[in-house]
Amino acid sequence: MSFFIDISYDSLNKYGEELCGDKVEVAHTDDSVIIVLADGLGSGVKANILSTLTSKIAATMLKEGSTIYETVDTIVNTLPECKVRKLAYSTFTIVKIYKNGKVYIVECDNPPIFFIRGNKILDIKKIDKNINGKLIKESEFMLEKNDVLTIVSDGVIHAGIGGVLNLGWQWENVAEYLERLSKDLRSAKNISKGLVNACNNLYANKPGDDTTVATIKIREPEIVNIFTGPPKDPEKDKYVIEELMKSQGKRIVCGGTAAKIASRELKEELITDIEYIDKEVPPTAHIKGIDLVTEGVLTLSKAVEKIKEFMDSCSGEYTVYNPEKKDGASILAKILIEECTHINLWVGKAVNPAHQNPDLPIDLSIKLKVVGQLVELMRKLGKNVKLINV
Template sequence: MDYFIDVAYGTLIKHGEELAGDMVNVIRMDNCTVIVIADGLGSGVKANILATLTSKIAGTMLKEGADIYETVDTIANTLPVCKVRNIAYSTFTLIKIYHNGEAYIAEYDNPPIFMIRGGATIDIPKKQLHINGRRITESNITLKEGDVLTVVSDGVIHAGLGNILNLGWQWKDVQNYLKKRSVEDLNAQSLAKDLLEVCWDLYYRKPGDDTTVVAIKIRKPSCINIFTGPPKNKDDDSRVIKNFIGSEGKKVICGGTAANIAERELKRKLKVNLNFIDKNIPPTATMEGIDLITEGVLTLSKVLEKVKKYADPFSEDNEIINFNGEDAVSKLGKLLIEECTHLNLWVGKAVNPAHQNPDFPSDLSIKLKLVEQLCEVMKSLGKKVTVNYV
């Protein structure tokens, strides 16, 4: 079977700098996903340039089918030379994971990759290569559902150095922490955010080095289908509902009109839950065969706001964003963040006058704008998004 490669990452910038010296490049292709993490020499602007060049060159070459020898040689001959140290330098980790689980890893001077399988740490077999005087380690492994790979820059291993911890947060300590956290079956985004927040605390909110975490989790594809808004042509109601119900995965309806259309076309009873769990959020409803029914624009706007905050790799206010509530926003957010790998939307283009903003063009509804923004933030989280306008 084909897996979904769930990837999330974030960076804490070194205190006093405006640009990160670490760079991550994720390239999704039809049959594989390429992930590159590069750590430029030093910090600030120069390090940012080195890391950006390395990540872009490596990502593009691997995407086009180049091997590690060509890639490393190109990087070595392209990077500018530091006048102070007289070296052109950027460490990197290259990962190419095919959707069947076959993976190739190349590491150059970055901390070794962490791998967790079934709550246990796994030692990845490696062999040494020497390319243009550089020692590269490479690995070929087969990943399984639930496997988690975590890649970090030096900033993670050095977290707490000279403050809370004399020698920093050692590689083995990070491995033990990841192992303990693995029992909670977190998604990639939660894993990356969690590890970054620990580093943030160890650094007393003043990172002594650029600190980057990339979390990769191998998952089964999980589709979430959302129907919102009535079709532009009323004659299409039956066809749209038929396609929506026949789709693979969980079904969600957002909006009273859309729910009424489903009730009529499916001849199933719509029952509104009159328990207001949150007075600021409209209640949910139930219908046979539908996993979740919510109000439309208001609920979608609050879900979008919450998902955007969650998608932020790290928030300095350290606000805890969770989706454990029983209200409509928490339930829909949980589906989108924790379960969804593929998001399919059926979006009706019949304009509801109640949703019009007089400052917008007459053909642009708030609902459509919300859908566009939701699609963008879900794509930024690595989800595959398909929109069917009807």
């Protein structure tokens, strides 16, 4: 089936620790993607080493074609042993999704994986197996579009113990919360971040354990096409607009000159929108056939700032990113975070003299630097990015 595997993960460090004892590793093969979440014994440096070793070994060996038996056996025999507790331990969950939609799951002592279809939690049939003293649970089934798989470390289930909740968040409570999130949110990032934010609130912003959520959502591909800046060769103006209009998905034009080129080539009027005014972001405009028209470098810079804050925040209380705002940067950020799986960027290489002014703030100095930051953020969000220089 034709689908996009949307993968996102977010973590909270145990309060007072600089390193997280949980680790997520993602590996791609020609016909599949492998996601591993490992939770090291304890917290801090030792737990971080244990989980990093486990996730790296599992992802690398499975990517190279090793069996689950070989992989688990290697993990058991590789982890360093704690001198105090005489244990070398890391729990883990492995998810392997093939391009045909088949999913293979291996769980070892992590909380059971959450599987949501039609906004409802469904049971997964599992088979118990013993590998070198490790009890693992295997499952295999076919995925459908809009299915959601969520892996968590035990910090999620324990959230609130001794504080907001006496016994912590039980698995069933987390399942109910994930049902609501999956119903309301489109992207894996919003679901994983929503659950992590809820855990942080239950911990009263002082997590008692490393807490990690990895979410996988099977999505219909959503393509966003962005044209920014005039081409270096004016003869390419017509070609770029023709390619933009032939493309599937949303069409966005960023930049005054780019908007004038689109207006001219499409023979459609460029109309400035004065209904919504923001003191920090220039107004948007309208061109028939284009979904969003914004100013260039300043709006892109503000959108990058909003996306960064969204990715970094764990409180759920955003000061910069507000998906309900109607300025160009907020609309662009919301589209790229929530309504995009693939992004095609047509970037004009013509130099705008205004952006070379040394009196301008550094974040406005060079368009290509801003575009580079945007590309990096999009790839971190798991988007498929294609950059076309013109």
